[in-house]
Amino acid sequence: MAKKNMSPVKVPMPEQAPDVRNKNFNEVALGYTAEMAMEEAGRCLGCKHRPCVGGCPVNVPIPDFIAKVAEGDFEGAYQVITSENALPAICGRVCPQENQCEGKCVRGIKGEPVGIGRLERFVADYHMEHAQAAEVHIEKNGHKVAVVGSGPAGITCAGELIKKGYEVTVFEALHKAGGVLSYGIPEFRLPKDLVAREIKSVEDLGVKIEPNVIVGRSITIDELMEEGYEAVFVGSGAGLPRFLNIPGENLLGVYSANEFLTRVNLMKGYKFPEVATPVKIGRRVAVVGAGNVAMDAARTAKRLGAEEVYIVYRRSEEEAPARLEELHHAKEEGIIFRFLNNPAAILDDGKGWVAGMEVVKQELGEPDASGRRRPVPVEGSNYVMDLETVIIAIGQSPNPLIRQTTPGLDTQRWGGIIVNEETMESSKENVYAGGDTVTGAATVILAMGAGKKAAAAIDAKLSGKD
């Protein structure tokens, strides 16, 4: 029996120092050592009623894997986690644990919860470093399934189906697989090598990935069906950036967070001029929004050399949707927060470039439809921030292409695909959907959960056909 650890706080995570890491793109958090992991695992009480498991959208058997970590059986722990979660190295890093597993942990009542995410990450990294690729032999069942989009929803669905014997092809619009994991979340938070390895592991199982194919343009869903795919899973994400619709938004120096992060991550703009795609960043940068996307954009801008980087958000810190850890890291790295500030206009330098942004201060009023207190402008509080760059990170909606080119596919007014939540099947027979394209911008783990659920339903339906 491993030693119990009654410390009220988590074993600290080794990290790069803030004033070092805000100048490089290497991963911020360095990960536990085996000793640290075993020590942290000792904090878990192994609760019979398993509240933490209920907080995890994919029901990772948390106390069971942590018990294995405490014993030093890391490979065993890996097997336990991957019985429910195919991408633990990623979830351990990016899940909003404070709202999910760790938010329900009994140890969190007095003190900090067990570092479930950190342990999950440790186990996954340990496995990647030590495990040998096992020979897998999968009996093919002769059915063909197509997956649209290679984000966490699509990759998970494909991985589940290939293990059940299906022939699976993933069609991806971009030149690289991974969805937001590749083009959105930056290297310093989620190393791209790791994403590439997770994707390769499903390719090794036999999943075929066709990059550079835009479903709806290169081929439609109906045409995929005609080509013999018996079911299609749509995991096309929510990639369409929203703008503020304020004056000056089309000036040079205004980017959507997607454009900015894509230039840096997907096109490796941070290596310019070694690579061909440039990113321009001013001396003073404002990022509008306070979600994970905004934190990523702000921290990236800092790393590209901006001197002053602001987060401008119309609500208060309490309402900021970003993961706690990201807010905390951003502050440590010197990002300046302007909560309760709302942009009114972006100002021109006379040559078409950004010169500044006019901002109105806000105060909190009555709760709105989202249950959060509504920000109301403070009369006469307008002021101007001097800036060269403005990055808009106020959310994304689903790209309209699939719904425009797929007759019979019902969608919400805001564009989300409507599905039967039990099966993830859409209004169009044998077309399934999940992830951000159904829910709107959400989380990696929810997208994976949806991909998994759809795979089970597709299997039930197609295997019943025989």
Place this chain on the structure above:
Amino acid sequence: MYKIVKKERLNQLVELMEIHAPFVARKCQPGQFIIIRVDEDGERVPLTIADYNRDAETVTIIYQIVGYSTTLLSRKEEGDYVHDFVGPLGVPAKLEKSDKKVIGVAGGVGAAPLYPQLRKLASLGTPVDVIIGGKSAEYVLLADRFKDFCDNVYIATDDGSLGTKGFVTTVLQDLLDKGEEYGECIAIGPLIMMKNVVKVTRPAELHTMVSLNPIMIDGTGMCGGCRVTVGGETKFACVDGPDFDGFLVDFDECMVRQGLFKEEEHKCRIGLGGEQ
């Protein structure tokens, strides 16, 4: 990887390639474009689909060598491969049979995207004329190919080395002044040319479609980098265009966004990672 099955030099700065790309060749329509990445780490460069062969599964692109990525592309030879070739992107041009004549106006490499549009119209039975412009005779592209289906091929060169001396708009104005009647104008070329074409066609109430080519990254509607203002609304050229009603386009904003006024003074503020 996508194979270059044919390469041809059209003039000093313009080249044509046929590339094997089954997914694009099977479905593309005039007015659509592709994005090419020459190699790993390359930029995503948008180019219009100039022609296609569904049987051979090839797509023709015609590009002008203007900067880094197009230079890199021009170093590739027949038999070589490009890393990525994605498409077809954008909305197909709306081309319908009509008894009224259509006038195409092409400036420089704009002749390439105009070519499949006019050919499609001609094949539907719509009569077509074309005005092709270039700096000098050598820069007038595809004139022989347009002759195959255009009733009239007019040419304008800046130096007068071929056709009328002057701009395409000079010729267009003359034709309208002479009383030529057209049902529609399609203008493709540099922004300044399209802006000036609209200055001629607007008073004549000649409906004009133009093809915008802002800086693009993904080409799938994900980044918003290609946004243009059309009729007072923000549109993404890669998914809502690239063809728009010329009377509604804010050309001045497009020119600023394309960096056409980009000058030395921006170097200082561009700082890290700016263009050389």
